[in-house]
Amino acid sequence: MASSILVLITKPPYGLEEAFAGLRLALAMGVNGMKTSVLFTEEGAYNAVSTQKPEAVKMPSNIEATKELYDFEIPVYVVKEDLEERAIAESSLFEGLKVIPQTEARELLQQHDVVTTF
Amino acid sequence: MPKTLTILFRTGSMMAMDANVAVKLAKAALDKGYLVHLFGYGEGVTAVKKGQKPKRFPNVGDELQEAQTQGATTAVCETCFAARGLERGEEIEGAKVGSLTNDLFKFLSESDRLVTIAR
Numbered sequence: 001m002a003s004s005i006l007v008l009i010t011k012p013p014y015g016l017e018e019a020f021a022g023l024r025l026a027l028a029m030g031v032n033g034m035k036t037s038v039l040f041t042e043e044g045a046y047n048a049v050s051t052q053k054p055e056a057v058k059m060p061s062n063i064e065a066t067k068e069l070y071d072f073e074i075p076v077y078v079v080k081e082d083l084e085e086r087a088i089a090e091s092s093l094f095e096g097l098k099v100i101p102q103t104e105a106r107e108l109l110q111q112h113d114v115v116t117t118f
Numbered sequence: 119m120p121k122t123l124t125i126l127f128r129t130g131s132m133m134a135m136d137a138n139v140a141v142k143l144a145k146a147a148l149d150k151g152y153l154v155h156l157f158g159y160g161e162g163v164t165a166v167k168k169g170q171k172p173k174r175f176p177n178v179g180d181e182l183q184e185a186q187t188q189g190a191t192t193a194v195c196e197t198c199f200a201a202r203g204l205e206r207g208e209e210i211e212g213a214k215v216g217s218l219t220n221d222l223f224k225f226l227s228e229s230d231r232l233v234t235i236a237r
Contacts (some may be wrong), residue, residue: 003227028222062185
């Protein structure tokens with residue numbers, strides 16, 4: 001029986017509902033006490049950028065949706081190589097995120113009972 | 119003890135066969151003795167809309183009901199359902215308009231495997 005879940009966010013923050021939907025799913029699992037982790041990878045790395053202005057497109061803030069996870073001690077990771085490929089500097093990320101190399105991301109996959117991708 | 123599979127599907131009833139594939143997978147798993155939960159999230163909620171009448175494509179609402187008859191349980195996200203202008207009572211018989219927090223969490227807690235079907 002699954003007692004842990006890893007939520008992979010592979011889509012950018014706006015233009016698609018996927019990233020926000022993944023963050024809400026993570027929150028719903030975390031509030032129930034399931035061990036939950038989130039990984040921003042591929043285009044999902046853009047969710048980590050601190051200068052997002054969701055009000056410009058009248059969308060909910062993925063930064064706020066991510067920070068809500070911190071209240072339930074849900075760790076949120078970003079793949080270092082995906083940041084580098086997109087020229088996203090670590091200094092431009094908002095607080096609380098954990099930047100990890102791809103090798104560690106692979107280990108995360110093995111450390112959770114189930115994985116879902118957004 | 120039978121194994122349990124949860125299928126999380128996030129594509130709608132039309133324009134893609136994802137929801138049909140989700141139901142087909144559910145039926146195959148049921149045939150192999152699995153307990154099966156289906157959860158519709160995002161556009162996936164439209165698969166449980168009652169009264170679908172596709173002229174040239176498989177009716178995923180009917181297919182879902184068949185899977186339920188075989189033992190599958192189905193729930194969808196209420197927030198996503200309401201966001202699309204759908205109201206309780208518009209879902210096919212046997213499907214539950216529920217939530218991530220209650221229903222998906224329960225499904226996953228009972229599951230050995232999770233399959234996500236999305237684009």
